[in-house]
Amino acid sequence: MTTHETPGAAAGFQGELLPRPAAAADESSAHVRIGYARASTVRQSLDTQLDSLRAAGIGRIFSEKISTRALVRPELDRAVALAREIRGSGAAVTLVVHEHKRLGRGIELAALAEQLKAAGIGLEFLTGELQGSHDPSGVVFTVLAALSAMEREYIRDRTLEGHESARQRGKSIGGVSVVDETMLSMALHLRASDYSLRDIAARLVITSGKKKGQRPSPATVLRLLRDYDQRAEVAENAS
Incomplete structure (x- = not known):
């Protein structure tokens, strides 16, 4: 069987834009x-x-x-x-x-x-x-970078306050002395990138004190991150 089209109908289709189905929309x-x-x-x-x-x-x-x-x-x-x-x-x-x-x-x-x-x-x-x-x-991202700087400053101030309080009480800082704000910042960044505690410790360097130039232990990194998270959670629950 042959299908016939009238010239007028064919011309009409050529001059009109047919609606595009939703599935054919540009991704x-x-x-x-x-x-x-x-x-x-x-x-x-x-x-x-x-x-x-x-x-x-x-x-x-x-x-x-x-x-x-x-x-x-x-x-x-x-x-x-x-x-x-x-x-x-x-x-x-x-x-x-x-x-x-x-x-x-x-x-x-x-x-x-x-x-x-x-x-x-x-x-x-x-x-x-x-x-x-x-x-x-x-x-x-500029704003987030500024927030990061504020967070580092807060951590630095809290760390210095803790050290000063310990000195006034005549107590040693102990293992915490190997930690500074740069080390904490790097540890948080590596954790966010899914590095293990051992891998984080292997990428950090102690920059001051008797252990200067050495790597912190995974246990030290764990305490460092745990202390930070505890402070962050207290601040979050208080907000």
């Missing part, structure tokens, strides 16, 4: 937003964060109750891995959280932002000092 125009929520303890509720993310239209949300002391945050890792996978397909991706403190503080947040920037993944904070959407090449 580059797609924008995927992935949510992440975290509470520090099992007693803390995630409801506020989850409600905020859902109200913002986020459909895929990763959440966990895990301390800032944890070296690995499985659900955050899963969220970032999914974001990288989607970004690799050509779609724009943004990681959305209620507030920047849910991702970490200071150096840890800056280290995560660097990873997202390298993968071309955006950040969006629904509230807090950094509220808004941030392009991977945007000014937010």
